[in-house]
Amino acid sequence: MREARAEDARTEARRLIRDLLGEERLEADALLREGRAVLGADRVARCVELTRGAPLTRRSTELASLAGLLVGTRDLGEEWWRRARGDKLPPPDELLLTATAIDPWTDLTVLEMLAAWMADDAADETWGHPVAFTDLNSWQAEDRIALPADAAAGRRLVVSFDTGGRLDAVVVRRPGGDLGSNLDFDSLRYSPPAEAQWSWGVAAGLGPHRLGENPDPYEQPVDTAAAGILRAWALRNGASAGQAGEPWRVKGDVIAAIERVDWMWRSGEWFAWWRAVAALVDGDPVQLAGRLEEIAAAS
Structure with missing residues (x-):
């Protein structure tokens, strides 16, 4: 049932991407090419810079925000980026450049903030x-x-x-x-920007989404002992061998396995597992140790 719900969500997300962007642009390269045509090369380069700086487990969220900005700019016009809103709200271009978050979006990343702003402006316009x-x-x-x-x-x-x-x-x-x-x-x-943000994130999934870095962050090794514990836990708790994949050696292996397991549609125990594998990928040893203890206590 959960797997069916996940696939239904992906199907709907792919349909929305086709409607909003004309085809299923689910590869980062394709999204960036379309973004340059609509947003301009400089803005997309800055978006890529900010996305590269985010944890790998957040990369798909940042790219989904870019999809929302792409659709919103197409609908509202490129001048949206240059327009100030009174004394307290500088132009979005300035916020993108300085990576400054403003109220009421200070709990979001800069790209998430700009996508939210654009989604609301598009809704108000319509x-x-x-x-x-x-x-x-x-x-x-x-x-x-x-x-x-x-x-x-x-x-x-x-x-x-x-x-x-x-x-x-x-x-x-x-x-x-x-x-x-x-x-x-x-x-x-x-609004269309909000639909684009949601649908790209769901349809494209967690990744890997490579952005041309050298060295490739998805090829960085992970803690093999912790990886073995978390992969084994997934296999014991409902993941198939195909979903878990081969033993995890690098961060890309873990990201791909998380995506295949469809953790977001599962029980609360799977969220504890997700927090642990996220710490494994994002290189947070303190968080990883705490989550491994949590999982061991629940087993």
């Missing part, structure tokens, strides 16, 4: 500025937002629930005459 934000962790539909002063029964209001994500709230008159609202979950939609 559907108008949202009147409110709501958390869809709760699926209660009634009276989730504060109504604007000009609300009227029957009016549809645009509500934000996620980066680039919007849905409508329908204003209704409650018994007794007061105005309220019902969220229309059937109206849920994402």
Whole structure:
């Protein structure tokens, strides 16, 4: 069942990539070529520089952000990068160059921040500025937002629930005459940059995504003892021999195995395993030791 869900997500992601980019550009080289044509060579070179500086387990996320920026720039225009927003928001080009994160995105990388900014701008351009934000962790539909002063029964209001994500709230008159609202979950939609970011990341997977480095970071050796423990744990807990692959020697072996195992669709125990293999790949010995102890205690 989990494997079927994972494949369904990939199929949908590939469909979206075809719709948004014209074909399945799932190789980093192809994404960068298209990016240069839309964003320009200098911006893409800076995006590559920032992506190379990210942990290998985060590389696919950075490239997915680039896919969102590509689609957003195509839709909003190249001038989006040069436009300042008042005194507190410098042009995106400046933030890309200085690698500066700004509120409310300080917990994101610079590329994630720019992709989120663009996804929201594209949503506002298409559907108008949202009147409110709501958390869809709760699926209660009634009276989730504060109504604007000009609300009227029957009016549809645009509500934000996620980066680039919007849905409508329908204003209704409650018994007794007061105005309220019902969220229309059937109206849920994402802007094209947000769809591109999600779909590229899911369809292309964790990697390896090589960016022409010399030496190749995916060829760096890993701790063979820890690798053996984590590979054996995966085999004991549901991974097939084909998913686990040959014994892991280098970081690329581990990244490829993580991708094949489809860890994101599995139980909480698999998240502990994921944190351990991520520490193995990203070269964090303290984190790795702690996660190995956690796994051993649970076994």
